[in-house]
Amino acid sequence: MPVEEFSGHYLELKPKDASVFSLFRMLFSWESSFIKSPNTSLLGGFEHRFIVFLSIVVQKLLLLLQQPLAFLGTTIELVLNFRTANGGLLRLLFNLLRGKIIWPDTTSENYKSILAYCDKRVYLDKNIKVGDSRYDFALAIMAAKLTYENEAFVQKVITENFKMEFIGFYNCWNAFQKKYSTQAILFHDPTADLIVVAFRGTEPFNAEMWCTDIDISWHSIEGVGKIHGGFLKALGMQEDRRMPKEIEPSSDKKMYAYYTIKQKLRELLNKHKKAKFVVAGHSLGGALAILFVSVLVLHDEAALLQRMDAVYTFGQPRVGDMQFGAFMMSKLNEFDIRYLRCCYCNDLVPRVPYDGQGLYFKHFGACLYYNSFYKGKIMWEEPNKNYFSLLWAIPMSLNAVWELIRGFFLPILKGSVYKEGLVQKLSRASGILLPGIAAHCPGDYVNSSRLGAMPTFIPIKDPTSASKQD
DSSP: OOOOBOOSEEEEEOGGGOOHHHHHHHTTOSOOTTEEOSOGGGSOOHHHHHHHHHHHHHHHHHHHTHHHHHHHHHHHHHHHHHHHHTTSHHHHHHHHHHTOOOOOOTTSTTOOOHHHHHOOOOSOOTTSOTTSTTHHHHHHHHHHHHTTSOHHHHHHIIIIISOOEEEEEEEEEETTTTEEEEEEEEEEETTTTEEEEEEOOOOTTOHHHHHHHHOOOEEEETTTEEEEHHHHHHHTOOTTSBOOSSOOOOTTOOOOHHHHHHHHHHHHHHHSTTOEEEEEEETHHHHHHHHHHHHHHHTTOHHHHTTEEEEEEESOOOOBOHHHHHHHHHHHHHTTOEEEEEEETTOSGGGOOBOSSSSBOBOOSEEEEEOTTOOEEEESSOSSSSTTOGGGHHHHHHHHHHHHHHHHHHHHHHOGGGOOOHHHHHHHHHHHHSTTSGGGSHHHHHHHHHHSOOOSOOOOOOGGGSOSOO
């Protein structure tokens, strides 16, 4: 029977309800107002509580900085778009002197996000064509990068630059955050007869999204394992902690990501009888991508899974424990679905979260790791599995310096399409102070898809067969 109940055993954290006193009291007891669990005796000891403590503290700080961060992000984007909307810096100054300055329209097809200014590429690589082993992978990262833009920009790029059919841009409701915070795009590649689903990732200045990434809440399903709670909520979990196979349309017509995308896929696959589909995402979007497939499995959606070709994620945080990984490994093998999780160099996000019970939330499937020299290789797990390891602190800083330098030489060696703008150079410079942040930008994943080697066969490995000593 399809699994609908996610609340048999769970740990839910509510940082907004945590006071300073209750936080420190939690170090000695699980009985706290901001912690919900049906049986706290099954939770871990001091180590687990300490990890939860750190997670809550970081989330509290992020929520405290939520408005300043949002203001900073909006201001930077507006400044960058002012220059573009007015035809460059000199034209902007001229318009300013004439009193005819053009104010950027945030909904227009020309308005770009900060990430679009980090990596301005909006065309597919002409050297990677249908039939190339890299084609789906390269298309997936471009789709994942595109999700950070507004609907008009997305539609223009897909129809005019990709020469593909734009299906839709979906802004979906998160029942726990009480806001529309989950976005996804769909389009159809007629040449490859491939439908692409891509989920939006973590926005650089969105504190709530970063809280979702580092939230270590989880929900356990008997015989399946633990699944990251924050990502389930973003995907469409209901307020009663259930995720039924189907939901009744609400009177307020709210869309939930899982149910909306699933229905659209049914319609598209019925229309395109021979088409396959892939699911992709960067950062938080990568977590939503693989969990979307996981919930399809839990709901026994065999008709959809049989038409699925692959899941491609980039900079994806971990989504479940080893039991969950083993369960999904067997199901993906059963439906012959390829799952490829790309981790670029010292990217921080794929190395979190930590569940505080001696094990990391694991990814499952093959990990395609790219180092700073763009040499791709298949590995069970990314090197430096714990970002906070002191052993890796110096190598990560040295590598960040190298990547800043390399940014000046890459276009000379590989062509002008790899030229980096000022925003990307500043991002790389910030990576020296906090290695792993700059490595999370989609641009490096685009480079990896174009310059790295893709194997023709990637086996899905059983996570329980790997070393437990992370």
